[in-house]
Amino acid sequence: MNQKKVCMVGLFGTGKTSLVQQFVHSIFSVKYHSTVGVKIDRKAVDVDSTPVTLVLWDLAGRDASQDIPASYLRGSHAIFFVVDGTRRETFDQLAELRELARAAAGEVPSLVALNKADLADQWVLGQAEEAALAAQGLQLLKTSAKTGAGVEEAFRWLARETVREGGKRA
Amino acid sequence: MADDRASRPEYLGLTAEYDPASAEFAELRELLLGEERRKLAELQQRVEAQSRNAEEVAELLPEAVALRSGRDRQLARALAPTMESAISESVRRNPREIATAIFPVLGPAIRKALAEAMAGLVDSINRAVEHAFSIRGLAWRIEAWRTGTPYAQIVLKHALVYRVEQVFLIHAETGLLLVHAAPPDLKVTDADLISGMLTAIQDFVGDSFQQQEAGKLRTFSVGELTIIVEAGPQALLAAVVRGQPPETLLLKLQERLETVHLQFAAAFADFSGDPAAFAPARPLLEECLETVLSHQRPRAARSRLAALRWAIPVLLLAGILGWLAWRSNRRWSAAVARLETEPGIEIVEAWRSLGKWHFRGLKDPLAAEPAAILAGLGADTAGLDARWEPYLSLEPSLVIARARQALSTPATVTLRLSRDSLYAEGEASLLWVSRAAGLGMLPPGVSHLNLTGIAPRLPPELETLKAQIENRMVLFEIGSATLDPTERTALDSVAASLLRLRAATSRLGYRADLELQGRTDPTGTDAINQSLSRSRVDAVIPVLIRLGVPSEGLRGVPLGTGNPLPGRAGQDQAQVNRSVAFVVRVTPEPVAPEGSR
Numbered sequence: 001m002n003q004k005k006v007c008m009v010g011l012f013g014t015g016k017t018s019l020v021q022q023f024v025h026s027i028f029s030v031k032y033h034s035t036v037g038v039k040i041d042r043k044a045v046d047v048d049s050t051p052v053t054l055v056l057w058d059l060a061g062r063d064a065s066q067d068i069p070a071s072y073l074r075g076s077h078a079i080f081f082v083v084d085g086t087r088r089e090t091f092d093q094l095a096e097l098r099e100l101a102r103a104a105a106g107e108v109p110s111l112v113a114l115n116k117a118d119l120a121d122q123w124v125l126g127q128a129e130e131a132a133l134a135a136q137g138l139q140l141l142k143t144s145a146k147t148g149a150g151v152e153e154a155f156r157w158l159a160r161e162t163v164r165e166g167g168k169r170a
Numbered sequence: 171m172a173d174d175r176a177s178r179p180e181y182l183g184l185t186a187e188y189d190p191a192s193a194e195f196a197e198l199r200e201l202l203l204g205e206e207r208r209k210l211a212e213l214q215q216r217v218e219a220q221s222r223n224a225e226e227v228a229e230l231l232p233e234a235v236a237l238r239s240g241r242d243r244q245l246a247r248a249l250a251p252t253m254e255s256a257i258s259e260s261v262r263r264n265p266r267e268i269a270t271a272i273f274p275v276l277g278p279a280i281r282k283a284l285a286e287a288m289a290g291l292v293d294s295i296n297r298a299v300e301h302a303f304s305i306r307g308l309a310w311r312i313e314a315w316r317t318g319t320p321y322a323q324i325v326l327k328h329a330l331v332y333r334v335e336q337v338f339l340i341h342a343e344t345g346l347l348l349v350h351a352a353p354p355d356l357k358v359t360d361a362d363l364i365s366g367m368l369t370a371i372q373d374f375v376g377d378s379f380q381q382q383e384a385g386k387l388r389t390f391s392v393g394e395l396t397i398i399v400e401a402g403p404q405a406l407l408a409a410v411v412r413g414q415p416p417e418t419l420l421l422k423l424q425e426r427l428e429t430v431h432l433q434f435a436a437a438f439a440d441f442s443g444d445p446a447a448f449a450p451a452r453p454l455l456e457e458c459l460e461t462v463l464s465h466q467r468p469r470a471a472r473s474r475l476a477a478l479r480w481a482i483p484v485l486l487l488a489g490i491l492g493w494l495a496w497r498s499n500r501r502w503s504a505a506v507a508r509l510e511t512e513p514g515i516e517i518v519e520a521w522r523s524l525g526k527w528h529f530r531g532l533k534d535p536l537a538a539e540p541a542a543i544l545a546g547l548g549a550d551t552a553g554l555d556a557r558w559e560p561y562l563s564l565e566p567s568l569v570i571a572r573a574r575q576a577l578s579t580p581a582t583v584t585l586r587l588s589r590d591s592l593y594a595e596g597e598a599s600l601l602w603v604s605r606a607a608g609l610g611m612l613p614p615g616v617s618h619l620n621l622t623g624i625a626p627r628l629p630p631e632l633e634t635l636k637a638q639i640e641n642r643m644v645l646f647e648i649g650s651a652t653l654d655p656t657e658r659t660a661l662d663s664v665a666a667s668l669l670r671l672r673a674a675t676s677r678l679g680y681r682a683d684l685e686l687q688g689r690t691d692p693t694g695t696d697a698i699n700q701s702l703s704r705s706r707v708d709a710v711i712p713v714l715i716r717l718g719v720p721s722e723g724l725r726g727v728p729l730g731t732g733n734p735l736p737g738r739a740g741q742d743q744a745q746v747n748r749s750v751a752f753v754v755r756v757t758p759e760p761v762a763p764e765g766s767r
Contacts, residue, residue, distance in 0.1 A: 002444045003362065005344040027360045028367060036374045040345075040366035055346060055366050071373035075343030077443060162443070 010082035012061030073104035109161035332413035345369030533558035569615035595623030651705035665717035691744035
């Protein structure tokens with residue numbers, strides 16, 4: 001079965017782990033984030049009736065004390081960025097994270113999940129920000145860990161893109 | 171100015187053609203610039219030739235290199251510095267490329283070096299534990315001897331019990347699982363996740379300690395499990411081992427990983443997440459799955475055991491053969507000793523060959539049969555090769571046997587040898603006694619024959635005669651020594667019988683003498699009775715002499731009342747003892763037999 005490595009990247013507290021938790025198969029606990037800095041899950045997706053396994057590297061959120069290890073990003077077939085729609089700084093640092101990912105994994109399909117979409121009243125991102133991301137060729141999706149909205153779609157998009165790309169990374 | 175012109179050589183050439191100036195000017199020009207012009211033309215020619223030559227050299231280069239390399243090492247020497255700097259430049263710029271290229275070459279070399287180092291280590295352990303003495307140590311030592319394994323390895327073997335439970339082939343860059351091998355009884359569902367995590371942990375450790383590729387985490391332990399990760403440029407080979415993995419497992423993993431790199435180079439280059447191309451590598455991984463228990467013995471030990479299985483019947487056979495040889499040897503010694511002590515047998519030479527006994531020697535014809543003696547000892551006389559020369563033995567038993575044979579000795583006579591005298595004792599016929607006595611030549615070993623111990627037995631008719639004489643008795647009246655006429659007539663038959671007897675015995679070399687025993691009844695004094703008994707004997711003797719009996723054959727024995735006779739039917743004892751009784755004594759004739767006279 002075709003396998004693809006997908007790294008999930010975002011700042012600390014963007015809700016990455018919670019977002020995918022109920023959609024993926026996991027055998028490792030979140031403790032790994034604070035120790036090894038990554039926890040690996042699996043997500044099975046069908047692309048045009050062909051099964052694809054996404055091996056999801058859920059990287060520990062970046063914060064002031066912990067950077068994202070470039071070695072984890074190496075060889076990724078796609079990057080799953082997560083931004084907290086209620087925290088502006090998670091959006092602001094996206095460019096920096098993208099640069100990190102590009103340096104380690106090259107130009108690969110990338111998706112940005114604007115998470116916590118259920119918290120509409122605290123939402124800080126406007127049309128302008130979304131348009132800016134889209135202009136950079138990034139796939140945008142509004143997601144919610146609470147409702148599960150957008151998550152399956154995100155995985156489907158990632159799977160399709162990685163298969164279409166044929167794993168050829170620049 | 172010269173430099174300027176030199177950069178434009180065509181100018182010089184053109185002016186030379188377009189200016190047909192005076193001879194002076196041409197001469198001046200030639201004087202000033204001629205030399206330089208020639209040099210410039212030459213240079214131009216060279217430049218043109220060079221570009222033309224590059225093409226030709228490109229064509230010729232491979233052949234030329236081959237040609238020169240075949241001739242001597244000059245080319246290699248010339249190129250060496252260039253090659254060296256080229257390689258170091260390449261390594262400086264992109265070490266990964268070179269590492270990938272030489273990985274399959276370096277692996278075996280490093281392994282070999284490690285193996286040698288390990289051998290040295292085992293040696294030193296060997297020395298260290300050599301003197302450790304305990305029951306267990308002794309048992310291991312015996313095992314080492316039995317299996318032909320160095321002692322140190324036996325010690326290690328008992329310490330090592332392990333099971334390789336899973337083997338992962340992991341794509342180095344992505345951490346994706348390429349192949350996973352596990353025993354059928356072990357259900358592993360999340361090998362892909364473990365694979366990713368193993369890669370992550372590798373990266374994590376590498377990053378944490380700022381190590382380069384070479385310094386990545388190689389083994390780590392979790393409780394009873396040890397995870398060995400062998401890293402190659404394209405892939406990792408990770409083994410999950412329960413217990414203590416041996417050094418050989420590490421070597422095995424390295425070897426497999428190198429093989430994978432060699433065989434799947436194309437698959438690695440094209441890898442985009444589909445592990446199908448690596449499926450053929452599964453057997454390579456499965457070979458690494460092994461369970462080694464403490465009671466399992468290495469192959470060599472099993473072959474030793476197989477040899478032992480052969481050794482048992484061989485030893486048994488050897489034992490039987492040995493026992494047979496020992497028994498045969500014992501029988502042989504016993505047989506030789508027995509024959510040597512046997513009278514009348516002298517062994518000169520005795521030896522054994524395959525299944526045969528050989529004897530050479532002397533044997534008295536009367537000695538026991540050697541074959542019978544050997545058969546009695548349980549020997550197989552079919553394989554007996556004996557040659558006995560006859561001889562006469564002077565062993566007493568054989569001298570006696572020979573004498574017995576020569577004398578036709580009856581069973582009632584025993585012979586006894588004392589020095590060279592043979593004593594015959596017992597009862598024998600008068601005929602035999604006379605024949606023995608008259609034997610001209612005594613058997614070898616006998617100088618004298620003594621027959622005095624023999625009681626001669628008369629032939630039946632003579633015995634009758636003797637009885638007739640001895641049944642007669644001359645009776646006397648009380649106190650009288652006078653023969654009464656009836657009694658006197660009775661003496662006729664006594665004399666006749668005695669004469670016949672004497673004639674017969676004298677032919678056999680014996681003489682028959684008549685003893686006349688005079689007796690009295692118990693009345694009266696002994697002196698009177700003694701005298702009376704003499705008178706009675708004296709009364710009878712003259713009568714017998716008158717009847718023709720030679721006087722030397724008569725002997726009077728006056729007994730008085732001594733040695734009285736018992737009473738007879740119709741006669742009381744006193745009457746019986748007032749008598750002269752007759753006893754015939756047959757003795758060997760001391761002189762020539764009577765018949766020859």
